[in-house]
Amino acid sequence: MIIAVIGDSSCSLEEARLAEAVGEQLAERGATVICGGLGGVMEAVCHGSKSKGGLTVGVLPGEDSSMANPYVDIPIVTGVGYARNMAVVKSAGAVIAIGGSYGTLSELAYALKRGIPVIGLNTWSLSRNGQEDGSIIRVDSAVGAVDKAISLAKSSVGYG
Amino acid sequence: MIIAVIGDSSCSLEEARLAEAVGEQLAERGATVICGGLGGVMEAVCHGSKSKGGLTVGVLPGEDSSMANPYVDIPIVTGVGYARNMAVVKSAGAVIAIGGSYGTLSELAYALKRGIPVIGLNTWSLSRNGQEDGSIIRVDSAVGAVDKAISLAKSSVGYG
Amino acid sequence: MIIAVIGDSSCSLEEARLAEAVGEQLAERGATVICGGLGGVMEAVCHGSKSKGGLTVGVLPGEDSSMANPYVDIPIVTGVGYARNMAVVKSAGAVIAIGGSYGTLSELAYALKRGIPVIGLNTWSLSRNGQEDGSIIRVDSAVGAVDKAISLAKSSVGYG
Amino acid sequence: MIIAVIGDSSCSLEEARLAEAVGEQLAERGATVICGGLGGVMEAVCHGSKSKGGLTVGVLPGEDSSMANPYVDIPIVTGVGYARNMAVVKSAGAVIAIGGSYGTLSELAYALKRGIPVIGLNTWSLSRNGQEDGSIIRVDSAVGAVDKAISLAKSSVGYG
Numbered sequence: 001m002i003i004a005v006i007g008d009s010s011c012s013l014e015e016a017r018l019a020e021a022v023g024e025q026l027a028e029r030g031a032t033v034i035c036g037g038l039g040g041v042m043e044a045v046c047h048g049s050k051s052k053g054g055l056t057v058g059v060l061p062g063e064d065s066s067m068a069n070p071y072v073d074i075p076i077v078t079g080v081g082y083a084r085n086m087a088v089v090k091s092a093g094a095v096i097a098i099g100g101s102y103g104t105l106s107e108l109a110y111a112l113k114r115g116i117p118v119i120g121l122n123t124w125s126l127s128r129n130g131q132e133d134g135s136i137i138r139v140d141s142a143v144g145a146v147d148k149a150i151s152l153a154k155s156s157v158g159y160g
Numbered sequence: 161m162i163i164a165v166i167g168d169s170s171c172s173l174e175e176a177r178l179a180e181a182v183g184e185q186l187a188e189r190g191a192t193v194i195c196g197g198l199g200g201v202m203e204a205v206c207h208g209s210k211s212k213g214g215l216t217v218g219v220l221p222g223e224d225s226s227m228a229n230p231y232v233d234i235p236i237v238t239g240v241g242y243a244r245n246m247a248v249v250k251s252a253g254a255v256i257a258i259g260g261s262y263g264t265l266s267e268l269a270y271a272l273k274r275g276i277p278v279i280g281l282n283t284w285s286l287s288r289n290g291q292e293d294g295s296i297i298r299v300d301s302a303v304g305a306v307d308k309a310i311s312l313a314k315s316s317v318g319y320g
Numbered sequence: 321m322i323i324a325v326i327g328d329s330s331c332s333l334e335e336a337r338l339a340e341a342v343g344e345q346l347a348e349r350g351a352t353v354i355c356g357g358l359g360g361v362m363e364a365v366c367h368g369s370k371s372k373g374g375l376t377v378g379v380l381p382g383e384d385s386s387m388a389n390p391y392v393d394i395p396i397v398t399g400v401g402y403a404r405n406m407a408v409v410k411s412a413g414a415v416i417a418i419g420g421s422y423g424t425l426s427e428l429a430y431a432l433k434r435g436i437p438v439i440g441l442n443t444w445s446l447s448r449n450g451q452e453d454g455s456i457i458r459v460d461s462a463v464g465a466v467d468k469a470i471s472l473a474k475s476s477v478g479y480g
Numbered sequence: 481m482i483i484a485v486i487g488d489s490s491c492s493l494e495e496a497r498l499a500e501a502v503g504e505q506l507a508e509r510g511a512t513v514i515c516g517g518l519g520g521v522m523e524a525v526c527h528g529s530k531s532k533g534g535l536t537v538g539v540l541p542g543e544d545s546s547m548a549n550p551y552v553d554i555p556i557v558t559g560v561g562y563a564r565n566m567a568v569v570k571s572a573g574a575v576i577a578i579g580g581s582y583g584t585l586s587e588l589a590y591a592l593k594r595g596i597p598v599i600g601l602n603t604w605s606l607s608r609n610g611q612e613d614g615s616i617i618r619v620d621s622a623v624g625a626v627d628k629a630i631s632l633a634k635s636s637v638g639y640g
Contacts, residue, residue, distance in 0.1 A: 002554070032554065057554060063401070063570065063594065074482070074512065074537060076556055077570040079590075080400040080563055081383070082270065083243035087567075090543065090557040102273035105286070106266045110242065110559075113262035114543065125287045126265070162394070192394065217394060223410065223434065223561070234322070234352065234377060236396055237410040239430075240403055240560040241543070247407075250383065250397040270399075274383065402590065403563035422593035425606070426586045430562065433582035446585070447605045 002032045002057070003149050004092035006107045007041025007100045007123075015099040016044040018121055021142035022096055023048025023056075029150055032057060034091050036084065036107075037068045037075060041098050046071030059087045086110050093153025096145045097123040097136070108136065117152040119145045162192045162217070163309050164252035166267045167201025167260045167283075175259040176204040178281055181302035182256055183208025183216075189310055192217060194251050196244065197228045197235055201258050206231030219247045246270050253313025256305045257283040257296070268296065277312040279305045322352045322377070323469050324412035326427045327361025327420045327443075335419040336364040338441055341462035342416055343368025343376075349470055352377060354411050356404065357388045357395055361418050366391030379407045406430050413473025416465045417443040417456070428456065437472040439465045482512045482537070483629050484572035486587045487521025487580045487603075495579040496524040498601055501622035502576055503528025503536075509630055512537060514571050516564065517548045517555055521578050526551030539567045566590050573633025576625045577603040577616070588616065597632040599625045 003026055007019060023045040026033050033049045035042040037058020046056040050071045058072035061084045065075035078084040085103060089095050089111040095118045097108050104123065111118050112135050119137045126133040137152075139145045163186055167179060183205040186193050193209045195202040197218020206216040210231045218232035221244045225235035238244040245263060249255050249271040255278045257268050268278050272295050279297045286293040297312075299305045323346055327339060343365040346353050353369045355362040357378020366376040370391045378392035381404045385395035398404040405423060409415050409431040415438045417428050428438050432455050439457045446453040457472075459465045483506055487499060503525040506513050513529045515522040517538020526536040530551045538552035541564045545555035558564040565583060569575050569591040575598045577588050584603065591598050592615050599617045606613040617632075619625045 034556075057556070059556065065571075074554065075571065076514075076537070076539065076567055078558070078560075079566040079570045080240070080243060080403045080558075080560055081246070082273070083240060083246060083400045083403070083560055083563075086241070086243060086559040087556055090559045091545075091555065099288075102269045106269035106273070109262045109266035109269055113242070113266070122289055125290075127285045127287075128259075129282055130285075194396075217396070219396065225411075234394065235411065236354075236377070236379065236407055238398070238400075239406040239410045240398075240400055240563045243400055243403075243560045243563070246399040247396055250399045251385070251395065400560070400563060401566070402593070403560060403566060406561070406563060419608075422589045426589035426593070429582045429586035429589055433562070433586070442609055445607045445610075447607075448579075449602055450605075 001030070001150065001153055002034050002092050003153060004034045004089050004095040005041065005045040005098065006035065006088060006095060006104050007098040008104060009038045009040040009042065011040040011044070011099055015041055015122065018142050019044035019098050020048035022098065022145055023054065024052045025142055025146040027052035027054025029146065031150060034059065034088060036060070036088055037072050039069055041100070043069035043071060059084045082106070089116055090114060092116065093156040094119065094149040096149050097121065099123060116156055117149070119148045121145055161190070161310065161313055162194050162252050163313060164194045164249050164255040165201065165205040165258065166195065166248060166255060166264050167258040168264060169198045169200040169202065171200040171204070171259055175201055175282065178302050179204035179258050180208035182258065182305055183214065184212045185302055185306040187212035187214025189306065191310060194219065194248055196220070196248055197232050199229055201260070203229035203231060219244045242266070249276055250274060252276065253316040254279065254309040256309050257281065259283060276316055277309070279308045281305055321350070321470065321473055322354050322412050323473060324354045324409050324415040325361065325365040325418065326355065326408060326415060326424050327418040328424060329358045329360040329362065331360040331419050335361055335442065338462050339364035339418050340368035342418065342465055343374065344372045345462055345466040347372035347374025349466065351470060354379065354408060356380070356408055357392050359389055363389035363391060379404050379411070402426070409436055410434060412436065413476040414439065414469040416469050417441065419443060436476055437469070439468045441465055481510070481630065481633055482514050482572050483633060484514045484569050484575040485521065485525040485578065486515065486568060486575060486584050487578040488584060489518045489520040489522065491520040491524070491579055495521055495602065498622050499524035499578050500528035502578065502625055503534065504532045505622055505626040507532035507534025509626065511630060514539065514568060516540070516568055517552050519549055521580070523549035523551060539564045562586070569596055570594060572596065573636040574599065574629040576629050577601065579603060596636055597629070599628045601625055
């Protein structure tokens, strides 16, 4: 099972700790982490996963793997810039969003469009015409996020 | 000057009327419309533009131009699926969002990430950690949207 | 009708002259030029087209339109790097290749895969297992290239 | 170390046997296989790798992993169509081409443009203006291909 973890390349300490814990939990449950492969939340989740013997995939925007954080096992060098945001979420059975800026927003938009479940930890809230969009499943801990992600991935369109 | 107009391929009558009026106004000001080339808001803005003699570009997700609405002058067949959403906004000096679903959300996310101004008509509202993100410039009429878009495009990173 | 012209961003004087003449001919026949928007062959074909009042589209690899040559009317800023090579050829009813290096090779490969006719002026020759692949239609003049391109585009899969 | 293996989704029995043997050899040398994830040469190389306990990555063109062959461990669902051809080769330290049609031609074009070594088994030959392009390194056995690929990947731009 592959779970995507999305978030910004610069993040708060609290977000880094959440991402690290999410990575640890995913590794302990046998789930592969896929992410954008850079720093911040992406590096923290990869570090957490590797500390528990997990497997990590980093889907990179550029032309070589030099930007990959050191905890990426399999760097995918896409050459398609931030279109790689689609590949991060479409490859996963579920997506965990931690904090995040506009890049993360594009990723959760693609996931929601595709029907892939998105679990949110301190991430974006969305509304249209004054009505909240309830598609992002809110949780308040790393364990809660991983529980939800693994449970939902089993019946997800994105689950291979 | 090129202005992007984004919105869903299925839309309300009110959104279609707004898009049509935006297309008319852009043509009268001499601005080229770029959009995703399909139906709904995209078709209405192209129809409005053509009714006033404007030029329209449709950046398509698929493998040929058969999906283009009949008011697209220049269909760009990208072959990159919804990664074409990036091309729609990055090619423009400013973006006008009308209504919209998750595809539109990915487009405005890419525009905001890149620093391209986004003007919103009945579109998404964003907040993080309980704080509203004020990046989308709200207007309440087609004329107001076009005024803002043309004015902001002149100093935009995306303006060629 | 949209015709793609492909070739390298650095080219010989002879290739530049051929591309200029191809641009002139396409404009005189009322065909829009689509190309990769950069220098060399791409700049020469745009210059030729503009000198005869034609319309030019440049599909760019980067994040803004600053790399576009000055004769591009409509810069499409894709953000997908050299995946833009697909968009150049798939948007066209036929492709004219002039000289060219490996980027051009990827473009004609995508065109041939899609069944879009490729007309070649001093460009790549292909063979497999000692047998020549005859898919590229050889011509030896700008007029010959444009005649073939316009004639074949009328029945092409890529013709919108 | 990651080595790309490229070839058509429909292939001859001889090509399938070569791909299978290349997969076995790469697994025995500890190299991860990356490929386009579909059938034919892609399936054969993944099957060979798995038969010797290797790790396989399939970079898919579509919107979900249903098209992946059964021997892909890590399906990357790109959503960018045949722009995924870039990701296949750019993620690798070297590329082994076995037979192949126009999709394979686009892949080796991208690899050569980027300076990633390409080793060829019964694949395309290229020439320009009557002069052969010698960039593809010809070998005549699976072992020879894997020896060359691993040796060249160590100093390749694409090697992470």
